[in-house]
Amino acid sequence: MIEGNTKMEWEEVGKKISGAKRILISTHENPDGDGLGSELAMAQYLKRSSVDFKIINTSPLPQEYLFLDKDGLFETYNKEDHSAWIKSADLAIIFDVGNFVRCRKVFEEITENNIDTINIDHHPHPENHPFTLNIVDLNAAATGCMVFDFLKHNMSVPLNKQMLIGIYTAVMTDTGCFRHSNTDEKCHLIAIETLNVGVDTNAIYQRVYENSTKTRIALLGRILTDIHYELDGTLAWFQITKKMLIDAKATKSDVDGFTDFVRSINGVQVALMIFEQLDGTCRINLRGKGKYSVNGIANTLGGGGHRLAAGAIVNGSLPHVKENVINMAIQSIQEEQSLV
Numbered sequence: 001m002i003e004g005n006t007k008m009e010w011e012e013v014g015k016k017i018s019g020a021k022r023i024l025i026s027t028h029e030n031p032d033g034d035g036l037g038s039e040l041a042m043a044q045y046l047k048r049s050s051v052d053f054k055i056i057n058t059s060p061l062p063q064e065y066l067f068l069d070k071d072g073l074f075e076t077y078n079k080e081d082h083s084a085w086i087k088s089a090d091l092a093i094i095f096d097v098g099n100f101v102r103c104r105k106v107f108e109e110i111t112e113n114n115i116d117t118i119n120i121d122h123h124p125h126p127e128n129h130p131f132t133l134n135i136v137d138l139n140a141a142a143t144g145c146m147v148f149d150f151l152k153h154n155m156s157v158p159l160n161k162q163m164l165i166g167i168y169t170a171v172m173t174d175t176g177c178f179r180h181s182n183t184d185e186k187c188h189l190i191a192i193e194t195l196n197v198g199v200d201t202n203a204i205y206q207r208v209y210e211n212s213t214k215t216r217i218a219l220l221g222r223i224l225t226d227i228h229y230e231l232d233g234t235l236a237w238f239q240i241t242k243k244m245l246i247d248a249k250a251t252k253s254d255v256d257g258f259t260d261f262v263r264s265i266n267g268v269q270v271a272l273m274i275f276e277q278l279d280g281t282c283r284i285n286l287r288g289k290g291k292y293s294v295n296g297i298a299n300t301l302g303g304g305g306h307r308l309a310a311g312a313i314v315n316g317s318l319p320h321v322k323e324n325v326i327n328m329a330i331q332s333i334q335e336e337q338s339l340v
């Protein structure tokens with residue numbers, strides 16, 4: 001088994017948790033299965049003791065992940081309900097965040113109140129991070145794999161069903177259903193353990209992936225007829241304008257997974273989405289097949305991510321930012337090509 005983190009690190013996390021009275025759990029805005037599944041598994045761990053804890057996210061639970069909330073643990077931040085509670089927390093545990101600011105209001109509350117924070121993540125973080133404990137394993141397929149290790153090190157009994165539902169969801173979504181190149185032995189061992197406790201893994205798959213709205217498919221149809229190729233098809237990019245979204249009656253979350261779809265095209269190494277937001281910014285989403293890393297482009301644009309999946313938010317309307325973003329992606333790929 002690949003051991004990404006030392007036993008000592010997990011023991012330290014365990015100690016911090018048992019020394020705390022009130023613990024806040026959170027993940028990044030527009031959360032994905034990895035962040036949410038990790039939160040669920042940790043919440044199940046905290047439930048075993050009498051510690052007061054809450055999961056408070058800056059974004060609501062997406063519809064396809066509602067099944068994770070059987071116990072009604074997931075709360076969406078609002079000042080009135082949460083500000084005082086967060087102020088009195090003595091520990092925060094953040095999952096899968098990439099860049100701490102992506103917790104938005106929750107990030108502000110935590111830093112303003114100087115709360116001890118543990119970061120558990122498989123994304124790189126800058127040297128001058130604000131965390132009390134920064135546990136990062138760039139080789140972990142999902143943050144959920146790290147949470148799995150933590151639980152293994154700190155529990156004398158087997159992981160329960162809810163923990164494994166969370167961790168399985170994390171691994172399934174971050175590996176593209178065990179297909180991406182980050183899928184390793186541990187991912188499959190987690191799958192075995194999940195099946196062994198009787199979790200219906202097909203039901204999880206169907207909830208997450210076979211749950212497309214008709215508006216999502218209508219919008220997908222639009223973007224598929226307008227894919228642009230650069231560098232002999234190495235880079236494929238597409239755009240979603242405000243008008244396209246409104247015309248299709250689609251919502252922001254309908255767009256999830258589009259970039260993965262475009263990456264699946266023969267010959268394409270990097271897929272790029274430029275998604276115009278209603279607030280005058282554009283969401284940039286990048287996916288790589290493995291030959292080139294995409295987080296460099298995202299970092300230059302003020303975002304973050306890892307080698308194969310990264311993103312950023314840039315200011316400006318789509319026609320205004322488009323050329324610059326595409327050129328940056330082209331340049332970044334060409335730079336890597338010249339290193340070979």
Ligand SMILES: [Mn+2]
Nearest residue numbers: 034096143174
């Ligand atoms: Mn992740």
